[in-house]
Amino acid sequence: MKANKKLEMLSMKDGLTGLNNRRSLDKQLEIEWKYAQEEKEPLSFLLFDIDYFKAYNDTYGHIQGDECLKEVANIAKSVVFDESAFVARYGGEEFGILLPLANQYEAIKMAEAIRQQVEQRAIIHQASDVFKGVTISVGIMTVVPSENIQLISIVHGADQALYEAKRTGRNRISVYSHHKEADSNV
Template sequence: MFDESAFVARYGGEEFGILLPRANQYEAIKMAEAIRQQVQQRAIIHQASDVFKCVTISVGIMTVVPSEHIQLISIVHGADQALYEAKRTGRNRISAYSHHKEADSNV
């Protein structure tokens, strides 16, 4: 699923980050959806949840075109905003944010 340039790390208690240096936004969304579906298909019971009976994941995606003007914190912030948009709009879904020199856009 991941190529050799991918990097996966825990980021916070229940959050994980996946860096995909060779992926565009379409590829990142496709990969995130595959992961989301695999988690859902496992049907792991989540007794403490009032939202879903089983464990699900919400995914925030941030894509950027590399540039010396983009700060790491803005990439993390964009991914975090996208994650909370996915949670706010119903959970068990993907939200993407893209930062390009020309314009910002939400997907």
């Protein structure tokens, strides 16, 4: 019985970073979505990844790439100032942060704090076209869930915003809005 519990717990964690994994994020998203829908409260999702990470791996090797992933994960964990937040490795060099009850302003504040901390950590990245240190790009979507909106839309919106942040120069935050993308040039 104890072994099963331990296996289940391990299957919800990312082995490299120690963060929650994609599977546990998906489960938590369902729980928080239902709660936000019932309470008519906002829910924010941040999706971010390391800029030019493939070039980083090609330059410094996969062992150093793993160290970089761990460092960025630790920064995200340490910066998240909301204990209800759910930080996860989404896959590869992508990370997701679920912020229950957080409005768009609070989500942007959190994203900017993480972006700044990663940049200030100054992890050398000579292959980056943005900065000579590791940087991240962040996509944000905030929504008050309703019957008309599907759960997956919050992930798709954050993903589209992340793509926009990368398209417009990286090392920045982009916020998804239903009408258009809004940029935060940092």
